Amino acid sequence: MQAARSTGAVDPALREKVLKFDPTRLDAAFLDNPYPTYHLLRQLDPVHRCPDGSYFLTRYADLNKVYRDNRTFSSDKKKEFRPKFGEGWLYTHHTTSLVFNDPPLHTRVRRLIMGALTPRALRALEPQLVALIDSLLDKAAEKEEIDLINDYAAAIPIQVIGDLLGVPMADRGPLRYWSLTILGALEPVITPDQLAEGNKAVSDFRDYLIDLVADRRRNMRDPEQDVLSRLIAGEADGERLTEEELLQNCIFLLNAGHETTTNLIGNGVACLLEYPDQMERLRGDPGLIKPAVEEFLRFESSNQLGNRITTCEVEIGGVVMPPETQITLCIGAANRDPEEFPDPDRLDISRSPNRHLAFGAGAHACAGMSLARMEGQIAIGRMLKRFSKIERNGEFVRGGRARFRGYLSYPLRVRP
Numbered sequence: 001m002q003a004a005r006s007t008g009a010v011d012p013a014l015r016e017k018v019l020k021f022d023p024t025r026l027d028a029a030f031l032d033n034p035y036p037t038y039h040l041l042r043q044l045d046p047v048h049r050c051p052d053g054s055y056f057l058t059r060y061a062d063l064n065k066v067y068r069d070n071r072t073f074s075s076d077k078k079k080e081f082r083p084k085f086g087e088g089w090l091y092t093h094h095t096t097s098l099v100f101n102d103p104p105l106h107t108r109v110r111r112l113i114m115g116a117l118t119p120r121a122l123r124a125l126e127p128q129l130v131a132l133i134d135s136l137l138d139k140a141a142e143k144e145e146i147d148l149i150n151d152y153a154a155a156i157p158i159q160v161i162g163d164l165l166g167v168p169m170a171d172r173g174p175l176r177y178w179s180l181t182i183l184g185a186l187e188p189v190i191t192p193d194q195l196a197e198g199n200k201a202v203s204d205f206r207d208y209l210i211d212l213v214a215d216r217r218r219n220m221r222d223p224e225q226d227v228l229s230r231l232i233a234g235e236a237d238g239e240r241l242t243e244e245e246l247l248q249n250c251i252f253l254l255n256a257g258h259e260t261t262t263n264l265i266g267n268g269v270a271c272l273l274e275y276p277d278q279m280e281r282l283r284g285d286p287g288l289i290k291p292a293v294e295e296f297l298r299f300e301s302s303n304q305l306g307n308r309i310t311t312c313e314v315e316i317g318g319v320v321m322p323p324e325t326q327i328t329l330c331i332g333a334a335n336r337d338p339e340e341f342p343d344p345d346r347l348d349i350s351r352s353p354n355r356h357l358a359f360g361a362g363a364h365a366c367a368g369m370s371l372a373r374m375e376g377q378i379a380i381g382r383m384l385k386r387f388s389k390i391e392r393n394g395e396f397v398r399g400g401r402a403r404f405r406g407y408l409s410y411p412l413r414v415r416p
Contacts, residue, residue, distance in 0.1 A: 018037065023056060061340075067357070072310060072311055092244070117227075122370060149266050149410050154176055156265065156375055161253060205251050256368060261375050272390075273391070292350075295354060301332050305331060391413050396410040
């Protein structure tokens with residue numbers, strides 16, 4: 001049975017184009033602004049069958065259902081990633097890390113990580129975070145200009161996650177490149193060069209971590225605040241990880257804590273520049289920073305796409321799917337579903353309720369969401385407090401990716 005499709009007045013040529021949507025064939029215009037396409041998909045074909053037989057979901061209710069049923073909808077990506085990555089380090093990494101696994105591995109790793117990201121631990125981290133952000137803003141004030149991404153948004157999570165894992169400052173130079181390269185391989189389609197670069201990035205990252213883990217075993221730190229020590233100590237407390245699971249989930253932590261938070265900060269400031277009335281609201285009432293960050297997460301979700309595979313026959317939106325059907329969850333579309341968010345294309349920093357899916361939901365809800373929120377609130381809030389004038393200082397460059405939405409560069413001019 002096929003999903004009911006809208007019969008509203010839509011240009012026939014546009015309708016045909018939408019019904020032929022293929023997430024493996026995306027042009028620059030789509031990557032610049034995917035939301036018109038998402039709106040039409042949600043209206044015309046919300047459970048869209050792609051040319052490869054997978055399904056692309058765009059309705060909030062459908063995504064919420066999938067997220068909250070991890071028995072029917074598996075996160076294990078071995079069958080999906082084998083033909084894409086073949087035998088290599090990218091395959092090993094993306095089928096061993098927390099996000100692309102089901103229990104029991106997912107349960108073991110998540111419990112260990114969450115134990116090191118308690119409210120108490122985050123409060124202890126806050127003074128270091130404020131000092132880091134203020135130092136970056138000091139440099140911007142001296143020059144009266146800053147690249148929002150390279151000089152600010154990307155620098156913050158790299159240092160924070162580096163601190164949590166205890167990566168020495170002198171060793172942090174390659175982390176951003178490794179992260180971008182490994183995560184870039186998750187795009188719907190990659191080139192042979194991207195595959196080779198991704199495999200090398202995992203290999204190089206892994207080689208570095210072997211020495212870091214060995215050193216930490218000899219010099220353990222407080223497992224309540226040092227995530228790497230907690231992962232290692234957990235092995236001795238019955239929550240055992242193999243050496244490969246340990247290494248690959250350290251890579252995952254650095255990756256997951258880096259790009260999505262970089263995008264949150266960059267997208268948030270860019271949203272305020274695009275909607276100056278909301279920037280003035282936030283300046284006038286700094287207490288709105290918490291709901292503002294939630295709205296940035298909804299309006300320009302850092303992570304736009306997720307994936308699941310069915311474990312049994314299931315029906316979604318009137319479409320019956322057999323076992324082992326691959327599903328793409330379009331977070332960017334669901335977070336602008338008018339059935340859940342009134343006037344969804346309007347940025348409203350006081351929006352309430354705001355049950356967005358930027359961090360997923362259910363058992364796989366992002367383990368680091370509280371940390372990401374804290375970084376976003378402090379980074380954006382303190383930038384607005386420090387500078388009375390923030391404006392673009394040249395052309396920005398978008399990231400050019402479908403899964404992770406953000407910028408590669410965004411030059412700003414700032415004044416106290």
